[in-house]
Amino acid sequence: MSESTADDLARPAHDPRAWPWREAIVDLLGRTRLAQPDQIATAVNASTARLGIDITVYLIDYEQRLLHPVPEPGKDVGGPLPVDATLAGRAFMTTAARATGPSGAGGSPLWMPLLDGSERLGVLRIDAQDNAVVDTPEFQAQCDMLAVLLGHLVAIKLQYGPHLDRTRRTRRMSAASELLWRLLPPLTYACERFIVSAIFEPCYTAGGDGFDYAVDANTAFLAICDTTGHGLRAGMGTAAALSAMRAARIDGDGLYQMARAVDGAFAEQFTDGRFCTAVLMELDLDTGRVRYINAGHHPPVILRDGKVAARLDAGRRLPLGLDDPQLTIGEVMLQPGDRILAYTDGVTEARDTGGKLFGEPRLLDLAARHTLAGRSAPETLRRLSHAVLSHLDGPPADDATLLLAEWSVDTAAELTP
Known part of the structure; x- marks a missing residue:
């Protein structure tokens, strides 16, 4: 105001x-x-x-x-x-x-x-x-x-x-997408030191992808996940993963306990060997320190000054849902203005009419260009998502989810009139 x-x-x-x-x-x-x-x-x-x-x-x-x-x-x-x-x-x-x-x-x-x-x-x-x-x-x-x-x-x-x-819908939504949209948080959140935005396609038929975030005192929690399979069965796995993570987080548990909570939920509910690749992150809003677990997922990247400054490729464990008791936490330090870009394989593996992949290099190049152009996190993701869909030959073969977080004292001003 x-x-x-x-x-x-x-x-x-x-x-x-x-x-x-x-x-x-x-x-x-x-x-x-x-x-x-x-x-x-x-x-x-x-x-x-x-x-x-x-x-x-x-x-x-x-x-x-x-x-x-x-x-x-x-x-x-x-x-x-x-x-x-x-x-x-x-x-x-x-x-x-x-x-x-x-x-x-x-x-x-x-x-x-x-x-x-x-x-x-x-x-x-x-x-x-x-x-x-x-x-x-x-x-x-x-x-x-x-x-x-x-x-x-x-x-x-x-x-x-x-x-x-x-009013917002242009066609009927699948049962899986309806389930996920009801579970996901708003696509964008910003406070004085932090902004997170996410987007996923196909928005009417998505099944296995999901994301989550939460802010508590000086800590921001971030997650992106992708459950095996398609349709409602995959959506139910993602729903179980998100719910288990949230229950553990609200109870005060850390990253390791949250991952193990998902392992337990899958073991209890599913008998078909289902699993979920994911990245779970905690960002210290005071210092910029990021602690993370990478459970069989594509490593997120840190964008700084239009370039890839680091990859979150440590903290490895098996995908969530597969019993893995090892304690491995990765750690990296952000600088003010850094962005963390996470994505699912439906983004980089989107194929055009000739079978050419959209690919990570193209994704990172576009993300860097939009960042250097001064576009906000949600507007950057909107354009990246449309670029992926324009590349496709026909309907998407897999869900494509993007999550972008920025640690900066100037983030809130970007999204207020």
Whole structure:
């Protein structure tokens, strides 16, 4: 929230400069306390009408290619907008407000990023009446205040009905993908010293891939995993792995105990020799020290100044689910601004029409270029994922998951308007 917005909120209720916006926010909170997901868009405009603005909510689809308007009774919201070719998409990619001039009749709207904290949910189209100029810092600060609240409301209401989630989907989701999406954390999280983002494809038919993260005091936990097989059976293995890791972590266990918890869960639940390759990491947010276990997975890489500075190829043990009691923990030190890139084999083993692999060199080259171009972690992964899908000859033969974490005091600023 900007300093001017905070000042407005601190003004007394009788101050005419603050009252309309505060009144609208209070009214919105009241309207949405018991609102169904399909009532959010109507509630927003009922509350903001007194401000002389009209808001259209757009949500990003699972492919992160199109921004889809949330339907609103009695209002023509139009069709989806491509991220890569519109001003709305520019606001989404950069998490910054975009306007080309005054709004109103014949004018252009203000596009605001819609975030739940640092998770990119979509954008808001804000049309102001009476040809009000929407590209002033004062107007955008007030709109940002509304956008922050609305982002949280949308994220909460997504859980209570299909209306908002249906807006984001372009086709039916498989049972395995439905299971995993319900288990995974938000795709992006940022705090003052750390950012993590992940993406996985095919988003509607993924089965065995998964990721996880958590932050507690001065420690960030990260994991990426890939269970053998395909479809729902693989998804059930990944669900067991994630659940066992979380139960152990919440109980205060370290990396070794978390890995052994997955071994135990697989031994108890599966009799078909199923296993899960994975990398489990702990990052000390104060010092940059990374401790990790690599359970038969591709080694993550550390990107520094556009180059590979190290690989996490120590800390080796058998894949999770295979009884391996040895205690081996790898360790590496990060420098401020370093990024850790982890991936599953569906990324590097994607093949084009001639059978050529996408390959790790291409992946690392693209990741480095996007980093040097100043793109945020979630935007870097969005572009990497699309590059992998563009390389493919037909539907993906395997899940492709990417996870990117950055240790830096500047990370939060990259993802806030």
